[in-house]
Amino acid sequence: MPTPLRAGIVTIGSELTSGTRFDTNSPWLAKRLAPLGIEAWVHRSVPDDLEAIARAFDETVAQAQVVISTGGLGPTSDDLTRDALARLLGVDLVFDAPSWEAIEARFAAFGRTPSESNRRQAEFPRGARVLATDVGTAAGFVVERRGVPIYAVPGVPREMRWMWERYLEPDLRALGGAARAVRAFRCVGIAESALGERLREVEATAGVEVRYAVEEAAGTIEVRLLTPPDVDAEALAARAHALVGAHHVCATGEDSLAEGVGRLLLGRGLTVATAESCTGGRIAAALTAIPGISGAFLEGLVTYSNEAKTRLLGVPAEVIADRGAVSAEVARAMAQGARERAGADWAVATTGVAGPGGGSAEKPVGLVHLAVAGRDGAIHHVERRYPGDRDQVQARASAGALDLLRRAVLGVVGERDPDWAGTRRA
Amino acid sequence: MPTPLRAGIVTIGSELTSGTRFDTNSPWLAKRLAPLGIEAWVHRSVPDDLEAIARAFDETVAQAQVVISTGGLGPTSDDLTRDALARLLGVDLVFDAPSWEAIEARFAAFGRTPSESNRRQAEFPRGARVLATDVGTAAGFVVERRGVPIYAVPGVPREMRWMWERYLEPDLRALGGAARAVRAFRCVGIAESALGERLREVEATAGVEVRYAVEEAAGTIEVRLLTPPDVDAEALAARAHALVGAHHVCATGEDSLAEGVGRLLLGRGLTVATAESCTGGRIAAALTAIPGISGAFLEGLVTYSNEAKTRLLGVPAEVIADRGAVSAEVARAMAQGARERAGADWAVATTGVAGPGGGSAEKPVGLVHLAVAGRDGAIHHVERRYPGDRDQVQARASAGALDLLRRAVLGVVGERDPDWAGTRRA
Numbered sequence: 001m002p003t004p005l006r007a008g009i010v011t012i013g014s015e016l017t018s019g020t021r022f023d024t025n026s027p028w029l030a031k032r033l034a035p036l037g038i039e040a041w042v043h044r045s046v047p048d049d050l051e052a053i054a055r056a057f058d059e060t061v062a063q064a065q066v067v068i069s070t071g072g073l074g075p076t077s078d079d080l081t082r083d084a085l086a087r088l089l090g091v092d093l094v095f096d097a098p099s100w101e102a103i104e105a106r107f108a109a110f111g112r113t114p115s116e117s118n119r120r121q122a123e124f125p126r127g128a129r130v131l132a133t134d135v136g137t138a139a140g141f142v143v144e145r146r147g148v149p150i151y152a153v154p155g156v157p158r159e160m161r162w163m164w165e166r167y168l169e170p171d172l173r174a175l176g177g178a179a180r181a182v183r184a185f186r187c188v189g190i191a192e193s194a195l196g197e198r199l200r201e202v203e204a205t206a207g208v209e210v211r212y213a214v215e216e217a218a219g220t221i222e223v224r225l226l227t228p229p230d231v232d233a234e235a236l237a238a239r240a241h242a243l244v245g246a247h248h249v250c251a252t253g254e255d256s257l258a259e260g261v262g263r264l265l266l267g268r269g270l271t272v273a274t275a276e277s278c279t280g281g282r283i284a285a286a287l288t289a290i291p292g293i294s295g296a297f298l299e300g301l302v303t304y305s306n307e308a309k310t311r312l313l314g315v316p317a318e319v320i321a322d323r324g325a326v327s328a329e330v331a332r333a334m335a336q337g338a339r340e341r342a343g344a345d346w347a348v349a350t351t352g353v354a355g356p357g358g359g360s361a362e363k364p365v366g367l368v369h370l371a372v373a374g375r376d377g378a379i380h381h382v383e384r385r386y387p388g389d390r391d392q393v394q395a396r397a398s399a400g401a402l403d404l405l406r407r408a409v410l411g412v413v414g415e416r417d418p419d420w421a422g423t424r425r426a
Numbered sequence: 427m428p429t430p431l432r433a434g435i436v437t438i439g440s441e442l443t444s445g446t447r448f449d450t451n452s453p454w455l456a457k458r459l460a461p462l463g464i465e466a467w468v469h470r471s472v473p474d475d476l477e478a479i480a481r482a483f484d485e486t487v488a489q490a491q492v493v494i495s496t497g498g499l500g501p502t503s504d505d506l507t508r509d510a511l512a513r514l515l516g517v518d519l520v521f522d523a524p525s526w527e528a529i530e531a532r533f534a535a536f537g538r539t540p541s542e543s544n545r546r547q548a549e550f551p552r553g554a555r556v557l558a559t560d561v562g563t564a565a566g567f568v569v570e571r572r573g574v575p576i577y578a579v580p581g582v583p584r585e586m587r588w589m590w591e592r593y594l595e596p597d598l599r600a601l602g603g604a605a606r607a608v609r610a611f612r613c614v615g616i617a618e619s620a621l622g623e624r625l626r627e628v629e630a631t632a633g634v635e636v637r638y639a640v641e642e643a644a645g646t647i648e649v650r651l652l653t654p655p656d657v658d659a660e661a662l663a664a665r666a667h668a669l670v671g672a673h674h675v676c677a678t679g680e681d682s683l684a685e686g687v688g689r690l691l692l693g694r695g696l697t698v699a700t701a702e703s704c705t706g707g708r709i710a711a712a713l714t715a716i717p718g719i720s721g722a723f724l725e726g727l728v729t730y731s732n733e734a735k736t737r738l739l740g741v742p743a744e745v746i747a748d749r750g751a752v753s754a755e756v757a758r759a760m761a762q763g764a765r766e767r768a769g770a771d772w773a774v775a776t777t778g779v780a781g782p783g784g785g786s787a788e789k790p791v792g793l794v795h796l797a798v799a800g801r802d803g804a805i806h807h808v809e810r811r812y813p814g815d816r817d818q819v820q821a822r823a824s825a826g827a828l829d830l831l832r833r834a835v836l837g838v839v840g841e842r843d844p845d846w847a848g849t850r851r852a
Contacts, residue, residue, distance in 0.1 A: 019456030280714025288706025
């Protein structure tokens with residue numbers, strides 16, 4: 001298969017390596033390179049250190065057909081990208097008059113004059129192509145090392161993105177990478193190990209690459225099929241879905257489990273209400289993160305106190321007294337009450353022990369009752385014991401509830417696999 | 427002060443290099459290395475490729491006194507960290523019976539049996555020290571290359587963090603870097619530039635390092651004070667709080683804004699209810715993520731439909747008709763209705779246009795009304811226009827509402843600084 005062109009990304013700044021700021025530029029660039037048939041192959045983050053920066057460029061040039069760096073183009077003494085590349089190339093820095101005039105003009109627009117230190121921003125390695133900027137004082141530039149173009153652009157996301165649209169995207173499109181088709185889908189209720197075994201045939205298809213990403217918090221696993229031009233991506237994806245088991249495929253494309261459920265409801269013109277205790281609003285928040293979900297989501301009730309379960313959902317106080325708030329009976333009554341009061345087609349409910357406190361021998365931390373009520377009067381209930389800390393239990397219970405709703409709507413709520421509910425990975 | 431030891435971090439996984447997942451492990455580790463007197467010097471992210479992984483380790487060993495890698499320890503064919511390090515060291519992989527037994531036991535606990543592919547998770551480079559795990563099926567391990575210890579731990583954040591506490595933190599503390607005390611706190615409603623100016627005196631203290639991390643989504647700025655042994659960290663932190671303005675300090679330690687608000691309510695024995703429209707349950711979810719919050723959080727209502735706003739919160743239908751669902755009047759009525767019906771001391775409400783659709787010239791995307799009602803009958807309201815996409819608007823509105831609640835409880839809701847509400851960076 002034609003391997004895509006490989007890009008190396010170098011992000012520069014001690015605020016990145018020290019962990020005080022997330023490197024959002026690398027993922028942003030990587031996602032935009034893929035459709036151009038260019039794969040973001042390696043990332044390096046280095047501090048504001050001349051030696052470390054030069055070394056990162058040298059190493060990356062050996063691994064990629066194009067290198068993109070962000071950061072280190074400011075006016076201060078710790079902005080060293082220009083110096084590092086000049087040193088790596090064995091050239092000096094030369095003053096670029098047009099860049100300096102642009103800086104002066106920008107300051108003048110704010111009624112100010114640039115300081116001497118800004119002159120550094122008008123100096124570039126000899127032979128560099130300057131990438132003029134309209135959105136700041138930091139111009140970018142392009143140099144070449146062993147036939148590999150190196151793009152140096154500002155680290156401020158807004159300025160970096162402007163540079164991408166103005167210069168990098170057109171340039172890199174012209175590089176003409178061998179684009180691969182990508183077919184992504186998300187799975188739920190199946191362990192990564194089982195997923196890998198079921199997709200062995202797909203993995204064995206010539207030129208096809210299968211990537212897995214376990215999404216702990218979402219309780220899902222993302223599968224990405226990268227296919228060369230000579231493979232029918234659609235057919236391969238359909239085959240993969242069949243091998244995994246269609247009822248495990250909860251969303252396609254970039255959709256999350258919640259988005260998959262949201263599209264399912266919107267597509268069928270169905271409405272939903274949520275009644276949450278131990279998940280505390282996570283299910284409602286996941287659904288309402290979807291644009292246009294108001295067409296399906298009516299209301300969500302976070303009934304944390306017993307009194308609220310009775311007043312807002314009509315859960316009989318005696319049932320709570322007899323069975324306890326964490327019980328199948330209460331979960332079922334919550335779902336039924338939420339559906340009827342909202343006049344929704346479906347309602348989903350959760351009640352459980354998220355921990356760390358509140359557990360008992362009979363009802364340990366991680367015990368969660370999930371229930372889904374439908375217009376036909378049927379109420380589906382499952383009891384789960386989720387491992388992990390409070391956050392994990394809440395995340396898994398939310399995913400479990402959304403999946404139960406999805407399966408109830410699809411009418412496959414009964415189906416289970418031996419590997420059901422596992423999505424662990426390392 | 428003595429130069430700290432240098433660590434290199436290698437994060438492994440094509441989901442990272444392709445931009446489908448953020449690398450949250452590198453910054454998390456970098457932050458925790460600092461107090462041990464170890465500086466995270468360089469980060470590399472590499473795809474699930476044997477050659478690329480081995481190369482990254484080889485390069486990093488040459489730059490650091492300790493190497494930490496996360497990821498690539500799963501059971502599938504693209505989990506290659508074990509193989510890459512064995513290859514780099516020129517040794518074979520050997521089966522570790524105790525690790526396999528632990529995997530079998532873990533599966534058994536969930537009434538399942540491991541698949542053949544899980545056996546890979548019990549294989550380690552010959553001579554490796556195995557780091558057994560209690561929280562998953564992926565054990566970590568330590569090998570040495572040219573006298574540099576290389577720690578390989580799982581990529582799942584929860585498992586990585588467990589490994590850090592159990593093995594890395596004690597080991598690395600023993601490496602004896604020049605340890606520094608860390609005092610962290612979070613600020614809200616103040617711009618990073620203003621924060622820097624107010625803390626100039628603290629920054630000027632000999633040997634003290636001040637690090638800022640703007641948390642865009644949370645609407646907060648984290649400040650970390652790193653102090654040498656000869657500086658009283660407590661006194662310095664107190665001084666910093668005073669300089670910033672106590673009402674801007676919303677949480678201390680690792681607490682988030684929501685956790686700070688939760689502790690404030692629990693500490694004063696106050697109860698709260700939430701009424702959310704555009705934030706869709708995010709505020710309730712943020713509060714209920716706090717262990718023991720049932721002592722303060724009574725209930726949360728996600729009233730997405732107008733009918734729900736009237737039925738569940740008693741918002742007069744005519745007010746919605748006259749002013750529209752996104753209005754100061756509706757936000758105030760939502761807060762008042764939620765507080766009264768829940769019998770809570772406080773209630774917080776949000777209504778706005780999260781987008782991308784639903785905006786108008788009069789009520790554009792990003793317009794949000796926040797309201798807080800108290801037992802004394804007072805209702806505080808603010809109107810905000812948040813930039814960004816749907817997720818950012820929902821995140822910022824949630825943070826804004828939590829902060830309004832916090833200030834109402836503290837009785838400083840009126841106080842404003844010239845830089846108020848600015849946490850965006852220049």
